[in-house]
Amino acid sequence: xxxxxxxxxxxxxxxxxxxxxxxxxxxxxxxxxxxxxxxxxxxxxxxxxxxxxxxxxxxxxxxxxxxxxxxxxxxxxxxxxxxxxxxxxxxxxxxxxxxxxxxxxxxxxxxxxxxxxxxxxxxxxxxxxxxxxxxxxxxxxxxxxxxxxxxxxxxxxxxxxxxxxxxxxxxxxxxxxxxxxxxxxxxxxxxxxxxxxxxxxxxxxxxxxxxxxxxxxxxxxx
Amino acid sequence: xxxxxxxxxxxxxxxxxxxxxxxxxxxxxxxxxxxxxxxxxxxxxxxxxxxxxxxxxxxxxxxxxxxxxxxxxxxxxxxxxxxxxxxxxxxxxxxxxxxxxxxxxxxxxxxxxxxxxxxxxxxxxxxxxxxxxxxxxxxxxxxxxxxxxxxxxxxxxxxxxxxxxxxxxxxxxxxxxxxxxxxxxxxxxxxxxxxxxxxxxxxxxxxxxxxxxxxxxxxxxx
Numbered sequence: 001x002x003x004x005x006x007x008x009x010x011x012x013x014x015x016x017x018x019x020x021x022x023x024x025x026x027x028x029x030x031x032x033x034x035x036x037x038x039x040x041x042x043x044x045x046x047x048x049x050x051x052x053x054x055x056x057x058x059x060x061x062x063x064x065x066x067x068x069x070x071x072x073x074x075x076x077x078x079x080x081x082x083x084x085x086x087x088x089x090x091x092x093x094x095x096x097x098x099x100x101x102x103x104x105x106x107x108x109x110x111x112x113x114x115x116x117x118x119x120x121x122x123x124x125x126x127x128x129x130x131x132x133x134x135x136x137x138x139x140x141x142x143x144x145x146x147x148x149x150x151x152x153x154x155x156x157x158x159x160x161x162x163x164x165x166x167x168x169x170x171x172x173x174x175x176x177x178x179x180x181x182x183x184x185x186x187x188x189x190x191x192x193x194x195x196x197x198x199x200x201x202x203x204x205x206x207x208x209x210x211x212x213x214x215x216x217x218x219x220x221x222x
Numbered sequence: 223x224x225x226x227x228x229x230x231x232x233x234x235x236x237x238x239x240x241x242x243x244x245x246x247x248x249x250x251x252x253x254x255x256x257x258x259x260x261x262x263x264x265x266x267x268x269x270x271x272x273x274x275x276x277x278x279x280x281x282x283x284x285x286x287x288x289x290x291x292x293x294x295x296x297x298x299x300x301x302x303x304x305x306x307x308x309x310x311x312x313x314x315x316x317x318x319x320x321x322x323x324x325x326x327x328x329x330x331x332x333x334x335x336x337x338x339x340x341x342x343x344x345x346x347x348x349x350x351x352x353x354x355x356x357x358x359x360x361x362x363x364x365x366x367x368x369x370x371x372x373x374x375x376x377x378x379x380x381x382x383x384x385x386x387x388x389x390x391x392x393x394x395x396x397x398x399x400x401x402x403x404x405x406x407x408x409x410x411x412x413x414x415x416x417x418x419x420x421x422x423x424x425x426x427x428x429x430x431x432x433x434x435x436x437x438x439x440x441x442x443x444x
Contacts, residue, residue, distance in 0.1 A: 060299070066312070067292055073285060078333045087320045090288070091313060098309045111300045 034147040034180060034200065037208040039155055043222065047152075048159055050218035052109050055165075057219045059104060060114055061149065062097035065179075066090045068142055076135065081189055085182050092175050103168065119221035120145070122210040126203055132191070139187040140200050144207045145221070146180035152220055256369040256402060256422065259430040261377055265444065269374075270381055272440035274331050277387075279441045281326060282336055283371065284319035287401075288312045290364055298357065303411055307404050314397050325390065341443035342367070344432045348425055358413050362422050365405035366429045367443070372398035374442055 047054045069090035073083050104111065123145065127137040150173055157170035187196045215222035269276045291312035295305050326333065345367065349359040372395055379392035409418045437444035 063292070063295060063299070067296065070285075070289055070292055074289065077282070077285070077335050080327075080333050083323065083333060084320075087316055087323070091316050091320075094309055094313050094316070098306075098313075101305065101309070105302075111302050111305060113299050 032147050032151050034144055034184070034204060035151060035207070036201075036204045037211065039148075039151055039211070040214065042214050043152075043211075044155055044159055046214060046218045046222065047156060048161070051160065051162070051165070052107065053114070053218045054156070054220060055100065055103060055107070056109055056112065057114055059097060059100040059111070060116075061220050062093050062100055064120070065146070065149075066093035066097060068145075069093065072135075072138060072142075079190075082186055085186060089179050089182060092179070096172055096175065099168070099172075103165065114219075115217065117215040117217065117219040117222045119210050119215070119219075123203070123207060126206055136187060136191050136196070136199060137203070139183045139190075140196070140203050143180045143183035143187070143200070144203055146176055146183060148207065148211075148221060150176035150180060254369050254373050256366055256406070256426055257373060257429065258423075258426045259433065261370075261373055261433075262436065264436050265374075265433075266377055266381055268436060268440045268444065269378060270383070273382065273384070273387070274329065275336070275440045276378070276442060277322065277325060277329070278331055278334065279336055281319060281322040281333070282338075283442050284315050284322055286342070287368070287371075288315035288319060290367075291315065294357075294360060294364075301412075304408055307408060311401050311404060314401070318394055318397065321390070321394075325387065336441075337439065339437040339439065339441040339444045341432050341437070341441075345425070345429060348428050354413070358409060358418070358421060359425070361405045361409040361412075362418070362425050365402045365409070365422070366425055368398055368402035368405060370429065370433075370443060372402060 069086040073086050073090070076082050101111065123141045127141055128134055153169045153173050153176060157166050157173065160166035160169060184196075184200075187200075211221070291308040295308050295312070298304050323333065345363045349363055350356055375391045375395050375398060379388050379395065382388035382391060406418070406422075409422075433443070
């Protein structure tokens with residue numbers, strides 16, 4: 001499974017060794033498998049012109065990602081595999097959160113709230129409220145957000161003019177790839193594979209639409 | 223500060239070396255400073271007679287403790303000191319959660335929901351909804367819960383007949399002590415010391431009352 005879900009990543013050569021990665025193909029391709037659209041040049045230009053705000057938004061993203069994992073652990077306390085995998089993910093997100101906050105401190109950027117782009121709420125609105133749909137959708141929405149984060153941190157790693165910061169972005173990418181892989185694997189553990197594929201394709205279409213028009217304020221998911 | 227808040231712990235000799243602990247007095251005393259009552263023998267007997275349920279409840283407690291820290295980080299995203307300290311606490315709680323879950327697996331106890339004792343809700347009801355009271359109360363309620371956890375894990379470490387499990391309980395105690403110290407230090411960072419002391423005494427009185435009658439089901443905070 002890991003092989004095909006990560007086939008599309010152009011960043012595979014950078015992935016650190018990890019149990020999940022033993023399943024990963026080394027064949028590069030132009031886009032990340034889960035995603036139905038590649039990020040536009042307009043986003044890259046907007047992000048590079050607003051690196052401080054993007055860094056602050058990145059801090060919020062990491063905290064939110066930890067929150068998503070923890071919320072699922074609260075909602076499904078008896079699902080052993082989910083609890084175990086999401087514990088690891090939440091720990092990694094918190095470690096990244098701390099690292100991003102150290103970058104903010106290093107650059108003299110104070111912590112501050114930021115209005116969210118419509119992306120997250122738009123995807124969450126697709127989560128059907130009844131089980132068993134709710135868990136499936138929750139896992140796949142999380143997978144899509146992680147996949148997009150993986151793509152965009154890669155772009156920041158490629159285009160950021162601050163070499164150290166670029167290196168930092170690249171260092172986070174292996175985790176993001178593991179995370180979207182882990183959410184997908186959990187979905188296929190609890191649900192029929194065809195059901196997962198169909199729903200993922202449908203949600204990925206929404207994800208693509210949500211990014212069709214660049215959000216005027218620079219964000220990781222603008 | 224660390225000196226006086228931890229003066230009362232009978233477990234000081236076991237505390238691992240840690241920056242906060244350099245402030246800790248080594249003088250033992252009969253109770254933990256924050257707490258206005260010592261745990262009854264009835265609780266110890268109930269817990270030792272129901273170690274499996276207590277272990278499962280402990281898992282829930284660690285996840286909830288991580289959730290408390292993360293929720294405060296969401297509510298006060300601009301408070302740098304709070305965010306930094308609670309990131310560490312949330313990471314440690316998640317690590318403990320994972321360790322407790324490994325113990326559950328080792329003992330063949332499946333993850334499962336457990337009805338909560340009235341303790342947590344009773345303390346949360348004391349959190350005044352308006353700022354600046356809300357943050358002060360949130361920090362002090364968290365401090366009290368951590369202080370009580372510290373005391374009770376110590377009792378489990380002393381009385382648990384399974385030597386390895388007893389050792390595990392003792393291994394967690396240093397963290398619990400750091401956590402209640404950290405919450406208290408945050409309170410004194412943001413609020414006047416006298417205000418903190420007065421409110422802590424008042425909340426500790428409620429905490430004592432909540433434990434005055436043993437909850438019929440065995441829990442860490444029954």
